[in-house]
Amino acid sequence: MVHIQLSLILCLFLSFGNFHRAEARIRHYKWNVKYEFRSPDCFKKLVMTINGKTPGPTIQAQEGDTVIVQVNNSLVTENLAIHWHGIRQIGTPWFDGTEGVTQCPILPGETFTYQFVVDRPGTYLYHAHYGMQRESGLYGLIRVAPLEPEPFAYDLDRSIILNDWYHKSTYEQVAGLSAIPFQWVGEPQSLLIHGKGRFNCSESPSLSTAVCDTSNPECSPFVQTVIPGKTYRLRIASLTALSALSFQIEGHNMTVVEADGHYVEPFVVKNLFIYSGETYSVIVKTDEEPSRNYWITSNVVSRNRTTPAGLGIFNYYPNHPKRSPPTVPPSPPAWDDVEPRLAQSLAIKAHQKYIHKPPTTSDRVIVLLNTQNNISGYRHWSVNNVSLTQPHTPYLIALKENITGAFDRISPPDGYDFTEYDIFNVSGNANATSGNGIYRLKFNTTVDIILQNANTMNVNNSETHPWHLHGHDFWVLGYGKGKWDVKNDTKKYNLENPIMKNTVPVHPFGWTALRFRTDNPGVWAFHCHIESHFYMGMGVVFEEGIQRVGNLPSSIMGCSHTKPFHTP
Amino acid sequence: MVHIQLSLILCLFLSFGNFHRAEARIRHYKWNVKYEFRSPDCFKKLVMTINGKTPGPTIQAQEGDTVIVQVNNSLVTENLAIHWHGIRQIGTPWFDGTEGVTQCPILPGETFTYQFVVDRPGTYLYHAHYGMQRESGLYGLIRVAPLEPEPFAYDLDRSIILNDWYHKSTYEQVAGLSAIPFQWVGEPQSLLIHGKGRFNCSESPSLSTAVCDTSNPECSPFVQTVIPGKTYRLRIASLTALSALSFQIEGHNMTVVEADGHYVEPFVVKNLFIYSGETYSVIVKTDEEPSRNYWITSNVVSRNRTTPAGLGIFNYYPNHPKRSPPTVPPSPPAWDDVEPRLAQSLAIKAHQKYIHKPPTTSDRVIVLLNTQNNISGYRHWSVNNVSLTQPHTPYLIALKENITGAFDRISPPDGYDFTEYDIFNVSGNANATSGNGIYRLKFNTTVDIILQNANTMNVNNSETHPWHLHGHDFWVLGYGKGKWDVKNDTKKYNLENPIMKNTVPVHPFGWTALRFRTDNPGVWAFHCHIESHFYMGMGVVFEEGIQRVGNLPSSIMGCSHTKPFHTP
Numbered sequence A, B: 001m002v003h004i005q006l007s008l009i010l011c012l013f014l015s016f017g018n019f020h021r022a023e024a025r026i027r028h029y030k031w032n033v034k035y036e037f038r039s040p041d042c043f044k045k046l047v048m049t050i051n052g053k054t055p056g057p058t059i060q061a062q063e064g065d066t067v068i069v070q071v072n073n074s075l076v077t078e079n080l081a082i083h084w085h086g087i088r089q090i091g092t093p094w095f096d097g098t099e100g101v102t103q104c105p106i107l108p109g110e111t112f113t114y115q116f117v118v119d120r121p122g123t124y125l126y127h128a129h130y131g132m133q134r135e136s137g138l139y140g141l142i143r144v145a146p147l148e149p150e151p152f153a154y155d156l157d158r159s160i161i162l163n164d165w166y167h168k169s170t171y172e173q174v175a176g177l178s179a180i181p182f183q184w185v186g187e188p189q190s191l192l193i194h195g196k197g198r199f200n201c202s203e204s205p206s207l208s209t210a211v212c213d214t215s216n217p218e219c220s221p222f223v224q225t226v227i228p229g230k231t232y233r234l235r236i237a238s239l240t241a242l243s244a245l246s247f248q249i250e251g252h253n254m255t256v257v258e259a260d261g262h263y264v265e266p267f268v269v270k271n272l273f274i275y276s277g278e279t280y281s282v283i284v285k286t287d288e289e290p291s292r293n294y295w296i297t298s299n300v301v302s303r304n305r306t307t308p309a310g311l312g313i314f315n316y317y318p319n320h321p322k323r324s325p326p327t328v329p330p331s332p333p334a335w336d337d338v339e340p341r342l343a344q345s346l347a348i349k350a351h352q353k354y355i356h357k358p359p360t361t362s363d364r365v366i367v368l369l370n371t372q373n374n375i376s377g378y379r380h381w382s383v384n385n386v387s388l389t390q391p392h393t394p395y396l397i398a399l400k401e402n403i404t405g406a407f408d409r410i411s412p413p414d415g416y417d418f419t420e421y422d423i424f425n426v427s428g429n430a431n432a433t434s435g436n437g438i439y440r441l442k443f444n445t446t447v448d449i450i451l452q453n454a455n456t457m458n459v460n461n462s463e464t465h466p467w468h469l470h471g472h473d474f475w476v477l478g479y480g481k482g483k484w485d486v487k488n489d490t491k492k493y494n495l496e497n498p499i500m501k502n503t504v505p506v507h508p509f510g511w512t513a514l515r516f517r518t519d520n521p522g523v524w525a526f527h528c529h530i531e532s533h534f535y536m537g538m539g540v541v542f543e544e545g546i547q548r549v550g551n552l553p554s555s556i557m558g559c560s561h562t563k564p565f566h567t568p
Helices: A002-016 A170-177 A339-347 A395-400 A531-535 A560-565 B002-016 B170-177 B338-347 B395-400 B531-535 B560-565
Strands: A026-038 A045-050 A059-062 A066-073 A082-085 A111-117 A122-128 A139-145 A156-165 A190-193 A222-226 A231-238 A244-249 A254-259 A262-269 A272-274 A279-285 A294-301 A310-316 A364-375 A378-383 A386-388 A433-435 A439-441 A446-452 A465-469 A474-481 A503-506 A510-517 A522-528 A539-544 B026-038 B045-050 B059-062 B066-073 B082-085 B111-117 B122-128 B139-145 B156-165 B190-193 B223-226 B231-238 B244-249 B254-259 B262-269 B272-274 B279-285 B294-301 B310-316 B364-375 B378-383 B386-388 B433-435 B439-441 B446-452 B465-469 B474-481 B503-506 B510-517 B522-528 B539-544
Touching: A026 A059, A026 B170, A045 B170, A059 A066, A066 A082, A082 A111, A122 A231, A122 A279, A139 A156, A139 A231, A156 A222, A156 A294, A170 A531, A170 B026, A170 B045, A190 A294, A190 A310, A231 A254, A231 A272, A272 A279, A272 A339, A339 A474, A339 A503, A386 A539, A395 A522, A395 A539, A395 A560, A446 A503, A465 A510, A474 A503, A503 A510, A522 A531, B026 B059, B059 B066, B066 B082, B082 B111, B122 B231, B122 B279, B139 B156, B139 B231, B156 B223, B156 B294, B170 B531, B190 B294, B190 B310, B231 B254, B231 B272, B272 B279, B272 B338, B338 B474, B338 B503, B338 B510, B386 B539, B395 B522, B395 B539, B395 B560, B446 B503, B465 B510, B474 B503, B503 B510, B522 B531
Parallel strands: A026 A066, A059 A139, A156 A231, A222 A310, A364 A446, A386 A433, A439 A539, B026 B066, B059 B139, B156 B231, B223 B310, B364 B446, B386 B433, B439 B539
Antiparallel strands: A026 A045, A066 A111, A082 A122, A122 A139, A156 A190, A231 A279, A244 A272, A244 A294, A254 A262, A254 A279, A294 A310, A364 A378, A378 A386, A446 A510, A465 A503, A465 A522, A474 A510, A522 A539, B026 B045, B066 B111, B082 B122, B122 B139, B156 B190, B231 B279, B244 B272, B244 B294, B254 B262, B254 B279, B294 B310, B364 B378, B378 B386, B446 B510, B465 B503, B465 B522, B474 B510, B522 B539
16 A cells, blocks of 8 residues: 555656656546636636546656556536547557447546546547537647657657637537527637736727726737747647637747657658647747747638637747737738648658558548538538438447347448539538548558548538548648549559558548558547537547457446446 | 336336325436526526426426435536435435435436435425535425325315525525635525526626516416416425525415425414425415416515515406416515514324324434534534535445545544533634534434524624434424533423424524434435535435345445445
8 A cells, every 4th residue: 555655656656857757657636626617718617627636637658668557527417428539559458438339427526536548658638528519618738758869859748738718618518509490609719828928908898897808917928938049849639519710839840750649751840730639740940039028829721710810929939928029920920821721731741761561452441421411400510321320329339239220221322423423512411411420440450541521501601611530640742632532543653651540630622641551459539629519410439459458447337238347 | 138128118107197006116317417507587698407408397296106216427527316205215314415414426428327215205305405506406306295195175186386586596606605715605596486586687787688588488477377266285395595485375275285295283374484305295275366466475484584475376267368467466575583483393293093102211312513614714603513525435335344544533523512602692613613424323213403503703693504314304493592402302202293304494593303213224414404504514324224124236336435346
C-alpha cells in the first residue's frame, strides 16, 4: 500500500518535469467532470469542466507509458464518454471512449477507469464522444514524449489548442438539428485560442455585465510569452465544432514538422490551415524585432466567415504580456479560396527518415460519397445514401458477445452510382435512409477509402469535411478535384512518402484517398469531425478481427442489451 | 397475437370515453420523451416533452385498473425517471420512479415500462424525479375514476395544473445551486395555468421576437370554457418548482371536496391556497352573469412576489373565449399573511362519510427540523442537521439485494436539541453534515412525523415547505405555530376526522404533525417538494418491510453497484 502510494507520487512528480527514461511508467490521472459557469469569451455560460478547467489538463507521458484516467461523472443527470483521439488503443479497443461504438456511457455518480498505452510519440487529443458534448468544453491535449531523438531541434515546447465557441448550449443545438423544420445554430460566436476568446459584448447592448463582461479576466487574451532568439516547438491542435481555421503568428514563419503524431518533411507556411481533429507541430524562431509583441490569429476559412478572428498575443519577453502589438492583426486568406488549402494538404509528406511505405496495392476499395439529405423531413448527412444512427448497444460489445438485434447486420454499400451521380449539383437525395449497419473488414488486409465530396442541398455549395479514423493511422495517398476516377486517379497516388494521419480533410467538390491495414482488432468509428455533421449521420463504422479482441471489461457494459453482461 | 392487439385497441378506445365498469382494465400508454423548443409563456426555451406535449398527456383510468406506461428516452445524453405522485405502488415499490431510491435512471435510447395499479380514485400527478428535471416540463395529471358514487355531484369534470416557470435551464439552476458562492436563480419569470403563461417580452426589449413573442399562439391565455348554469368539478393541481400559490376564479366561490385523492368535508373558499405536489377538487357553479368572461388567477404567496400573476379566462359560453373580462383581475391575498393559509390547512378534514380513523397512539415519533446550512462552503437544506445526498445505487436495490457499501448504514437522528435550538433565530448551523443514511421503520407500526420549521439563514425569515411522502397517505393530525411541544401539542391532535394526504405544508415558523402506518413494504422518499430544496438535501428516506418486497424486476437495475444484478 505504501509502495503504491509512493509510486503514484513519483509518477505525478515525473509528469511535471522533462525526463528521458527508457522504462515505461504509469501516468495516473483522477478527473472530476461537472458543469460550471465560465466566460471563455466574456459571455458566461455553462461549460463542462475537468477538475475545474476547460480545456482540461494536458496529459503528459512518454512513448510506451500506460495512461490511467479515472473519470468521475459529477454531472447531475447526464452521462459521459471520453475519446482518446489519435491513440490507437492497440489491445484495448474497449477504452476508445466512443459511446455506442466501444462502450456504454458513464452514468452520473459513477467512476470509469480508462487504461491504455500511448505507444507512439506525438501530439494527440482527448474529448467527449457522446452526443455533442465535446462542444460543451470537455477537451484537452495529450503530449507523448519520444524515446528516440526527433528530427528537429527546439529550445522550448508549447501547446495551443484552438476551438470555436457557441453561446447556445449543446442541448439547444441538438434540439435544433433534430427539429422540423431544421434549425441551424449558425456560425460560432467566437474563436478560442487555448480556451480564451473575446465576444464583443457591446454588440449586444442588452446583455448585462453579469452575462457578458469584457473586463472578466477569464477572457483576457491568450498570451504566449517567448524569449527572443529561441527556437520554439508549438503544438497546434484544433477541436472546433464546425470551423476550418487558418492559424498565424504575425511576422513569423512556421515550419511544419509533425502532423497527427507523424514526422513531416519540413515545409514552411505563413498560414497553417488546420481542421477539427488535426494536430501539428511547427517550429517558430523568435527572431523578429524583440521590442514589441505580435498577434496570434485564428480565422475561419471554408465557410463565409462571420465569426471575428481569435486574437492572442505572442509576447516577446520582457515586453508587458498585455501590450497590444502596434500593428493591425494580419489579414486571413480569402475564406473561399480552396487552392492554398489543397496546396498545404499536398505539401504534407512523411519525413524522409521516417517513411513507412504503404502496401502498393489494396484488397478492398470503399468509396464514401458525402451528401446532405432530407430523410422523413429531417435534415441529415449521409454516406453512400445511408445516414448513421448509432445504436444504444455498443457495436464492440454486440459483436464480441454475439448479441443479436442490436444493429442491422446488413452492411452499407462500398460505393455509389459513379456514372450517374453528379457531385456538382444538388441531387434529389430522395433515396437516403437512416441505418446502423457497419463495414466488416477482413483482418490483416489493406483497405482503401476514397472520401468523395459533393454538392450540399444548396446550389453551388460543397463544404470541407475533416474525417477522423479511430484505432488507426492511415496513409494519405492523394487529394483531387472533382469526381475520383478509378482509372486515372489511382495512378497518381503517392506511394513513396505519404504522411500517416488520423484526421484528414476532403476539400469542397474534391476527393481524398486513404489506405490502412486492418491490423487492430476492434470496432472503429470513422466520421466527419464536425460535431453536428457526425450527429446528423456523417460517419461509418468498421469492424476488423473481432474474434481476436480479448475479453471485454465489464465496466464498459450496463446499457441497453449489454446489461446482462456486466459482472462484478 | 390478434387477441392482444384487439384488447390494446379496445383499451385505447375506452380511455377516450366515459365509462363505468366494475372490471379492472389495463391502460396502456406509449410515451416518447425528448427536448423541444416551446414558448409556454411566450419565451422560447427547451422543454422536455412527452409525445410532443408539456404538460404531458393526462392518464385516465378507473379505480383498480392497471396502468402501463412504456417510456422511451429520446434525450440525447441525459437519463430519466418518472414518479407517479400519489400512487402508493402497493406491491410494486420498484415502479415508484424515484431515481436513487427505487430505480436506476432510464438511459437515452432505452424504453422502460412502468406498471402499477391505481387502487384509489382521485386526482394524482406524475413528473420527472431525477435531478431537477421536473422543472424542464415533464409533468402531468393522473385522473382515477371511482367505482362507487362520490359524495358530491357535478355536471362536468375539468382539470387545471398550475406551475411556475423559469427561463433559465435546469442545468443552469443546478450549477448555481452547486456553486461557491451559491447562485440563486431568483423568482420564476411567470406562472403557468395548464401550461400557458405570459411573460412581458417588452420588459426585455433586447429579446428578439424569435426568442420572446407575445403573439405566439403557444402563449395565448389558458381558457376554460364553461356552460352557464352548470356545476363543474375542477381538479386543481400544483407542480411548481418553488412557489406557493393562491388560485382564484373571479366572482366564483369554490367548494373544496377532494384533497390528494381523499374526500373533504366540504368548505368554501374564494382563494384556494395550493402547494407544490398537492391536488384538490373544487366544485364551482357557473351561476354568475353569463354575458361576460371572468379571470382565472394564480398568484405567488409566502414569498415576496415579483412574479406577475398567471391569468386565464373562465369563458362563459357563448362569449368569445379570447374576450378579456371587463374587470381588473382580483387582487391576491397579502403574500406574507400566514393566517389565511394556516386557516385553510386547518379547515381540511375528512368527509364525514369517509373518515378513516387513525390509530390513537403511535409507536415512534420522529421530529424533523428543517434548517438551512452551509456545509463546506456550499448552501444546503438539512433535516436534523443532516443534508440528504442520494447515493447512485438505489436504496431499494441495495437493501433488497444486500449490497454493501452503497449507503451509510447509520440512521440520521429522530429529533433535534428541543431545549436549546431556537427556531426563531438564525442558528450557527455549524454542525450540519451531508449524508445518505435512512430511517428504518418497523413494519406494521404507527409512526408520527413532526415537521418543525425554523428560521432560514436570513434574519426573521422562514419559508413554507410542502412535504411529500412516497408510498403512503398520512393522516394530518395538526398544524401549529412555533416549536412543537410534545406535552401540549399532542393533546390537540385531531384524531376524529383528520384528512389523509400525501403532501402537506409546514408553515413559516410552524409545525405540522402527521401519522402513518408502515404497511407498504418498500423504500420511500419523504421530502420537500420544492425542486431546489430537495436537490439541496431537504429530504429523508424511510424503509419498511424490505424483507416482504417481492423479487425486483431487473429493468430497474444497471447503475453503479446494481449492474451485476441485471439479468436478461
